[in-house]
Amino acid sequence: MSTAKNVVLVHGGFVDGSGWQAVYRLLTRDGFNVSVVQNPTHSLEGDVKVTRQVLDAQEGPAVLVGHSYGGAVITEAGRHDGVAALVYVAAFAPDKDESVATLIADPAPGAPVPPILPPQDGFLFLDREKFAASFAADVPAEDARFMADSQVPWGVGALEGTVTEAAWRSRPSWYLVATDDHMIPPAAQHAMAERTGATVTETAASHAVYVSRPEAVAELIKQAAAHQA
Numbered sequence: 001m002s003t004a005k006n007v008v009l010v011h012g013g014f015v016d017g018s019g020w021q022a023v024y025r026l027l028t029r030d031g032f033n034v035s036v037v038q039n040p041t042h043s044l045e046g047d048v049k050v051t052r053q054v055l056d057a058q059e060g061p062a063v064l065v066g067h068s069y070g071g072a073v074i075t076e077a078g079r080h081d082g083v084a085a086l087v088y089v090a091a092f093a094p095d096k097d098e099s100v101a102t103l104i105a106d107p108a109p110g111a112p113v114p115p116i117l118p119p120q121d122g123f124l125f126l127d128r129e130k131f132a133a134s135f136a137a138d139v140p141a142e143d144a145r146f147m148a149d150s151q152v153p154w155g156v157g158a159l160e161g162t163v164t165e166a167a168w169r170s171r172p173s174w175y176l177v178a179t180d181d182h183m184i185p186p187a188a189q190h191a192m193a194e195r196t197g198a199t200v201t202e203t204a205a206s207h208a209v210y211v212s213r214p215e216a217v218a219e220l221i222k223q224a225a226a227h228q229a
Contacts, residue, residue, distance in 0.1 A: 003225050003226045004060070004061040004062060004063050004084045004085065004224075004225045005031065005032055005033055005060060005225070006032070006033045006034075006035070006058045006060055006061065006062035006082075007027055007032050007033070007035070007062065007063045007065060007221055007225065008034075008035045008036075008037060008054055008055060008058070008062050008063070008064050009023065009024070009034065009035070009037065009065050010037045010039065010047075010051055010064070010065060010066040010067070010077075011036075011037070011038075011070050012066070012068025012069040012071075012091070013041055013068060013069040013100075013124070013152075013154035013158065013159070014125070014126055014135070014151045014152060014154050015147065015152060016038060016039075016152050017036040017038045017039075018036075019067075019208070019210060019211050020036050020210060022211065022214035023210055023214045023217050023218050023221070024036060025214075026214055026215065026218040027218050027221060027222075030218075030222065032222075032225070035054050035057070035058070037050055037051050037054050037073075038050070039051070039073065040155075041069070041152055041153070041155055041158050042157060042158060043155055043158050043161055044073065044076065044099070044157070044158050044160075044161020044162070044163075045161060047073045047077075047158060048073055048076045051064075051073055051074070052077050052080055055077065055080045055082050055083065056080075056082075060082075061082055061083070061084035062082050062083055062084060063083075063084060063085045063086075063087060063221055063224050063225045064077065064078050064080075064083045064086055064087070064167075065086075065087040065217075065221055066086075066087070066088060066089065066091045067089040067090060067091055067210050068089075068091055068183065068207065069091075069100055069154070069158065069159075070089075070091060071088045071089075071091025071092040071093050071094075072091075072092050072093075072094050072099065072161070072163065074086055074088070074091075074167065075093060075094055075163050075166050075167050076163050076164065076167070077167070078168070078171055079167045079170065083167065083171055084171070084172075084225075085171060085172050085173070085174065085224040085225070085227055086167060086168055086171050086172070086173040086174070086198075086224075087173070087174045087175075087176070087220060087221050087224050088173065088174070088176070088193065088196070088198065089176045089209060089217055089220075090176060090177065090178040090181050090183075090184055090189060090207055090210075091175075091184075092184070092192065093166075093168060093173075093175070093193070093195070093196050093198075094162075094163045094166065095163065095166045095195070096163055096164065096165055096166055097162050097163065097164075098162060098163055099159065099160050099161055099162045099163070100159050100160075100161075101159050101160045102162075103188075103192075107185070108185065108187065108188070111185040111187075111188070112134065112182040112185060114126065114134055114135075114182070114183045115127035115130035115131070115134055119156050122155060122157070123153035123154060123155055123156065124154045124155075124156060124159065125151055125153065125154070126148070126151060128148040128151075131144065131147065131148035131151075132144035132147075132148065134182045134183055134207070135147070135148075135182075135183055135207050136206055136207070136208040136211065136212070137182065138180065138206045138212040139206065139208050139211050139212050143211070144208075147208070147211075166196075168196040168197070168198070172199075172224070172227055173193075173196045173197065173198035173199070174198055174199045174200075174201075174220050174221075174223060174224045175189070175193035175196065175198035175199070175200045175201075176201055176202075176203060176209065176216065176217060176220050177189045177190055177193065177200060177201070177202045177203075178202075178204075178205045178207060178209040179202050179203065179204050179205070180204055180205055180206050181205075181206060181207045182206065182207065183207035186202075199223070199224075201216070201220055
């Protein structure tokens with residue numbers, strides 16, 4: 001088998017696909033065809049539909065990549081026939097009948113608690129004053145402020161959407177653990193990665209590892225693309 005040349009990038013909650021820009025540039029420079037999904041993040045079902053539309057447009061096998069909540073999206077959408085491999089980037093990796101809400105319902109003692117504000121009209125935001133420390137501590141301060149002020153409303157329906165069947169049970173998976181993450185504790189990332197049977201790498205980075213350490217993210221995606229199934 002030849003290396004998969006298509007990569008589909010799926011963003012998480014509170015942000016949009018523009019955060020993948022540096023990863024996109026690195027991968028396209030190396031000859032990959034890269035598509036960036038723009039999830040509405042109103043519901044898991046809706047985001048899966050949008051992701052599958054992008055997968056439908058690919059010519060040949062694709063590596064499907066998800067950050068944070070995007071991991072739930074790729075876990076459901078990744079059963080698409082065109083998906084050759086899954087890459088989780090500091091991401092949730094639910095199993096059947098699980099959601100992001102169930103995965104964060106019982107945090108370990110002492111684990112950081114994301115500064116999610118009470119829902120407004122069915123949507124969630126992070127406290128802007130705490131955004132940088134929790135989500136993007138290693139991103140330049142000016143960029144982190146922009147991320148905080150340009151937040152995308154994250155639907156409670158997306159948070160609570162359950163997976164019907166986990167793609168990682170039928171697709172090879174890779175997982176990048178961000179060891180300085182204050183949104184998803186690194187221990188929780190390791191536990192999810194172990195359950196999926198993923199090939200695991202670590203990098204010292206915040207939850208916004210795809211912004212602050214794009215080289216590490218791109219390298220893992222390239223490893224997944226070169227995997228001989």
